[in-house]
Ligand SMILES: NC(=O)c1ccc[n+]([C@@H]2O[C@H](COP(=O)([O-])OP(=O)(O)OC[C@H]3O[C@@H](n4cnc5c(N)ncnc54)[C@H](O)[C@@H]3O)[C@@H](O)[C@H]2O)c1
C-alpha cells in the first residue's frame with residue numbers, strides 16, 4: 059500500500075527542504091509548478107504521490123485520473139482544496155502538515171487587528187500618494203476592547219494570547235472546546251448568539267466545511283455592534299462576501315482584514331477596493347519559517363510512511379495508524395483471510411451482516427481495525443475499485459454491508475477450547491450464515507473452527523486450501539482425498555474438524571492452486 063510509494067509530484071512552491079529530504083530517502087521527486095488543469099490531469103497519473111499547497115485543486119476528476127496515486131500530501135493545514143471523499147473512495151491517503159504554519163497565521167491575524175485599529179494600510183497608501191493627512195486616520199486603542207475568536211484550535215489560541223498582551227478581552231466559541239478549557243488560555247466562551255453583540259473585533263479560525271460556509275452572513279452581521287471589525291485569515295467562503303460588502307457600505311461593519319477569499323485570486327474588486335478593507339493575497343503561511351516547517355513536516359511523514367509507520371497528519375483514515383502497528387500485523391492478515399474465506403462460504407447476493415467479535419485483553423481495543431480488515435478480505439473479490447483499509451468502510455456501506463463489532467470473554471463457537479486471544483467472524487446474508495474463528499501464533503494464521511465445528515489442533519491458513527463440508531455419518535475423508543489425489547492437485551495435508559450439528563468441515567492443503575473436486579459436496583478453495 060503506502061509503504062511502497064516512490065515517485066512524488068510537487069505541484070506548488072514548497073520549500074526545497076521537502077524535495078531534499080525525500081530524495082535523501084530514495085524518493086524520485088518531480089517539481090512541476092504552475093501546471094494548467096489539463097497538464098495536471100495528464101501528469102498526475104504518472105506518480106504514486108502528490109504534494110500540494112492550497113492553489114492546486116485536487117478535485118474528483120484529478121483523483122479519478124490519478125490511477126496510481128496512493129498518497130496526497132498537503133504542505134500546510136487546510137485540505138478544502140482536496141476532494142477528500144473522492145480520495146477516500148479511491149483508497150488514497152490524505153495527509154497534511156498541521157501546526158507548521160500556526161504561528162505565522164496567528165501573527166498575520168494579529169497584524170490585521172492592529173492595522174485595522176490604527177488604519178496603517180490606508181494611512182500608508184495616503185502618504186505614498188503625496189498627502190499628509192493626520193485627521194482621516196485617527197484610530198482607536200485595542201486596550202479594553204473585546205476580541206471574539208471563532209474557532210479555538212491551534213491558531214485561535216495563539217491569537218488569543220498575543221492579543222491579550224495588548225490588553226484586549228478575549229471571548230470565543232468552539233463546539234469542541236468546553237468553557238472550562240478555554241478559560242485556561244484566557245478566553246471566556248459564549249454561544250454564538252450571545253457572543254456577536256459583545257465583540258468589537260471578530261476573528262475567524264475554523265476550517266471551511268459545510269457548517270462554517272457563510273457563517274458570517276447578513277443576519278450575524280446585524281447582531282453585531284455597529285462598527286464591528288472582522289478579520290478572516292482562515293478560509294474564503296466562511297464570510298459571505300456580498301453580506302460583508304453590504305455591512306461595510308452601511309457602516310454596520312467598521313473594517314475588514316482579509317487574507318483569504320471565496321475565489322482566489324479574488325474577482326470581487328468592489329469589496330477589495332473598499333476604503334475600510336485591508337487585504338493580503340493568502341499570505342498567512344507565507345513566512346520563511348512556516349514554509350520550511352511545513353515542507354519538512356510533510357516530507358518526514360512521507361519517509362515514515364515508506365518505513366511502514368503511522369504519521370500524525372492523517373486526514374481521511376482515522377484507523378490507518380492501527381494498521382501500521384507491528385503487533386497488529388498478523389491479526390489484520392488473519393481477519394483479511396477469514397473475510398476472504400467467509401466471502402467464499404456465503405454465496406447469497408443478499409445484503410450482508412458482518413459481526414466481528416474479539417476475545418482476550420490483547421484484542422479488546424482492536425475490534426474496529428479487525429472489522430475493517432475483515433471487510434477488506436470480504437470485498438477483495440467484488441470491488442473493482444481496489445479495496446484497502448482506507449476505502450473499505452465507505453465501499454462496504456455503499457454495498458449495504460453492515461459491520462458490527464463486539465468483544466466477548468468466550469467465543470460461543472469455541473466451546474471452551476478457544477485460544478486466549480481469538481477473533482470470530484460471522485457473516486450472514488439471506489438464509490446463509492457462517493462463523494469462522496481464528497487465531498495467530500507469531501506469524502502463523504490459524505483457523506480454529508467453522509460453524510462451531512472445531513479443528514484440533516487449529517489449522518494453518520496458508521498455501522492452497524480446499525475447504526469442504528461433509529455429513530458426519532459418511533466417511534468421506536478417504537473419498538475426498540482420493541478425489542483430490544486423482545486430479546492434478548496433490549494433497550500436502552488434510553484435517554477434519556470435530557462434528558457439530560452432524561456436520562464436519564475438512565481442510566486440504568494442496569500443491570496446486572486450482573483443483574476440481576468431483577464430490578457432490580459443498581467446497582471452495584482459497585489461496586493464502
Ligand atoms: N491564511 C492562511 O494562510 C492560513 C494558514 C494556516 C491555517 N489557515 C486556516 O486557518 C484555519 C484554522 O486552522 P487551525 O490550524 O487553527 O485549525 P484547528 O483544526 O487547530 O482549529 C480549528 C478549530 O475550529 C473549530 N471549529 C470547527 N467548526 C466550528 C464552528 N462551526 N464554530 C466554531 N469553531 C469551529 C474546531 O473545533 C477546531 O478547534 C483553517 O481553516 C486553516 O486552513 C489559514
Ligand SMILES: O=C(O)[C@H](O)COP(=O)(O)O
Pocket residue numbers: 111112113133134135136137159340342343344
Ligand atoms: O491552510 C493553510 O495551511 C494555509 O491556507 C496556507 O496555504 P498555502 O500553503 O497555500 O500558503
